[in-house]
Amino acid sequence: MLFIEVKGKKIETNEEGFLINHEDWAKEVAVLLAKEEEGVEALTEDHWAVINYIRNYYLEKNLAPMVRKICKTTGFQLKYIYELFPSGPAKGACKVAGLPKPDGCV
Amino acid sequence: MDNETEKKDPFEEKIDQLKTEDLKKALQVFREKIHSEYAAYFNSCVHCGLCADSCHYYLTDRNIQSMPAYKLNLAAGIFKRYFSFTGKKIPGWIGAKKFNHSIVREWVDSLFGRCTLCGRCSLNCSVGLNITYLIRTARSALASIGLVPPGLQSTVNTALEKGNNMGIPREDWIETVEWLEEELQSEVGDKNARLPLDLKGARLFYTVNPREPMFFPLSISAVGKIFYAAGESWTFSSDNYDVTNYGLYSGDDEAAGVMSDRLVKSMKNLGCKTLVLAECGHGFNSNRWEAPEWLSKKYNFEVKSILEIVADYILQGRIKLDPSLNPDPVTLHDPCNLVRLGGIVEEQRFILKHALTQFIEMTPNREKNFCCGGGGGQLAMTRFSKRRLEAGRVKADQIRDTGAKVVAAPCHNCIDQLMELNKHYKLGVKIKTVCEIVADALVIKKREKS
Numbered sequence: 390m391l392f393i394e395v396k397g398k399k400i401e402t403n404e405e406g407f408l409i410n411h412e413d414w415a416k417e418v419a420v421l422l423a424k425e426e427e428g429v430e431a432l433t434e435d436h437w438a439v440i441n442y443i444r445n446y447y448l449e450k451n452l453a454p455m456v457r458k459i460c461k462t463t464g465f466q467l468k469y470i471y472e473l474f475p476s477g478p479a480k481g482a483c484k485v486a487g488l489p490k491p492d493g494c495v
Numbered sequence: 496m497d498n499e500t501e502k503k504d505p506f507e508e509k510i511d512q513l514k515t516e517d518l519k520k521a522l523q524v525f526r527e528k529i530h531s532e533y534a535a536y537f538n539s540c541v542h543c544g545l546c547a548d549s550c551h552y553y554l555t556d557r558n559i560q561s562m563p564a565y566k567l568n569l570a571a572g573i574f575k576r577y578f579s580f581t582g583k584k585i586p587g588w589i590g591a592k593k594f595n596h597s598i599v600r601e602w603v604d605s606l607f608g609r610c611t612l613c614g615r616c617s618l619n620c621s622v623g624l625n626i627t628y629l630i631r632t633a634r635s636a637l638a639s640i641g642l643v644p645p646g647l648q649s650t651v652n653t654a655l656e657k658g659n660n661m662g663i664p665r666e667d668w669i670e671t672v673e674w675l676e677e678e679l680q681s682e683v684g685d686k687n688a689r690l691p692l693d694l695k696g697a698r699l700f701y702t703v704n705p706r707e708p709m710f711f712p713l714s715i716s717a718v719g720k721i722f723y724a725a726g727e728s729w730t731f732s733s734d735n736y737d738v739t740n741y742g743l744y745s746g747d748d749e750a751a752g753v754m755s756d757r758l759v760k761s762m763k764n765l766g767c768k769t770l771v772l773a774e775c776g777h778g779f780n781s782n783r784w785e786a787p788e789w790l791s792k793k794y795n796f797e798v799k800s801i802l803e804i805v806a807d808y809i810l811q812g813r814i815k816l817d818p819s820l821n822p823d824p825v826t827l828h829d830p831c832n833l834v835r836l837g838g839i840v841e842e843q844r845f846i847l848k849h850a851l852t853q854f855i856e857m858t859p860n861r862e863k864n865f866c867c868g869g870g871g872g873q874l875a876m877t878r879f880s881k882r883r884l885e886a887g888r889v890k891a892d893q894i895r896d897t898g899a900k901v902v903a904a905p906c907h908n909c910i911d912q913l914m915e916l917n918k919h920y921k922l923g924v925k926i927k928t929v930c931e932i933v934a935d936a937l938v939i940k941k942r943e944k945s
Contacts, residue, residue: 403877404877404878404879404880404881405877405880407877452662452664453709455663455667455670455671455708455709455710456709456710456711456712457667457670457674457708457712458667461674467712467713475918476914476915476918477710477711477914478709478710479709479710480911480914480915490646490877491661491709492646492650492653492660492661492662492875493650493653493660493661493704493705493706493739493875494660494704494706494739494775494874494907494908494911495706495710495874495911
């Protein structure tokens with residue numbers, strides 16, 4: 390089993406850094422995942438807008454939102470989303486937001 | 496990250512709990528799928544070892560368990576033990592092995608975990624054995640007793656239950672098409688530009704990989720723009736549009752048949768002439784070549800890759816490209832399922848040479864090209880992800896050696912692996928579909944009328 394450690398608490402992840410239990414997520418977890426997995430040193434307000442939207446959508450629907458919805462809600466262009474999260478919405482934004490790894494070609 | 500082992504992996508527990516009847520069932524499925532031609536393969540390996548250096552796993556880890564001949568032998572040993580005279584009587588003589596928990600564990604580890612079903616070993620086999628098919632058949636046996644590793648199995652399940660492999664709700668797909676249509680209209684400056692949905696009687700039915708509408712829609716926009724420029728009669732479908740088929744990877748022929756049959760249903764429903772498969776390697780191999788076998792029926796329509804369609808546009812002068820719009824050096828990745836196993840080899844080269852100024856081949860290329868490491872369901876099987884990245888070193892080195900700034904990859908599965916390789920091996924390249932590169936070079940004439 391693999392773990393990351395946040396504030397002295399061990400949090401289980403899979404081999405690709407996705408959280409095993411999404412309830413383990415906290416802002417500090419996002420900060421660490423962004424740094425270790427995405428190379429993002431400091432999360433900006435724009436990062437948080439994307440993260441919070443994805444996370445709330447997932448908690449409500451048990452599903453990651455389509456990138457169209459992320460763009461529409463945050464008002465960001467698609468290109469900007471890819472700039473904020475270089476690994477893209479799945480392996481970048483969804484991972485930092487504490488979602489499990491999506492099915493499919495990702 | 497730390498490693499700890501206090502909690503048992505549920506998948507490993509599943510193997511521990513296998514009963515005799517489970518093992519019998521797997522053997523029966525294995526036997527049923529081995530026809531005489533393939534049974535002969537099991538007895539024909541001459542142990543020359545040429546396959547070793549053809550495999551990206553062996554080239555990167557030099558582990559005997561990664562050698563294709565070793566993997567073949569894992570399956571052959573079981574076949575001989577239960578289904579050959581000598582193997583039943585004097586198993587030790589011919590390396591026949593008993594099918595038990597430890598062999599099952601080794602099958603999972605090597606046949607799922609050290610193989611992308613890329614077919615390169617079969618191509619390099621000195622006696623022409625279809626090693627790839629035999630490994631997939633062993634996967635079928637494991638699939639029959641629920642032993643497809645998680646991630647790969649959940650992707651198959653999502654496709655079966657939700658109609659597409661990412662579980663995209665119908666209204667979300669439709670809204671995304673509408674959104675991309677608006678973007679296309681503003682890009683080409685024509686409010687009549689369309690991304691048609693359910694247009695009955697259109698010439699082409701165009702499929703997509705769910706990854707595109709979900710997270711990476713630029714490839715859809717690109718194809719929409721090309722169709723617009725060519726004045727094509729085409730349509731999307733609001734149901735049954737998923738080009739992927741993870742049954743090819745899991746070995747579950749029944750599930751694979753269900754998925755491919757959905758596209759047949761859409762063709763019938765829409766009354767289109769040609770089923771056009773998106774830039775998706777395994778989706779092409781599945782739906783162009785394997786599906787008629789899975790479904791035991793002959794298709795009464797054409798099946799083509801989008802690359803064949805675009806190459807025809809260029810040949811017939813239906814689209815105009817300005818290569819100077821793509822000035823960066825570009826190399827091309829040959830997806831195994833599209834090229835070595837699919838037969839689409841020259842179309843992408845023909846297209847790219849008309850769409851850009853500097854084209855650099857990788858070495859080796861075409862049917863001899865190396866797998867990116869993401870095929871065979873590896874992207875989905877998280878438990879083997881470290882190995883997948885390591886095995887991808889061969890592809891990373893190939894890319895770096897070209898000096899290219901852009902990698903054209905006509906496969907969404909490969910693109911995801913290439914994105915990871917780009918990050919892991921610091922390649923500093925952009926990765927695009929072939930159609931994205933074409934769309935960037937399009938010169939669109941103003942329409943008199945739409």
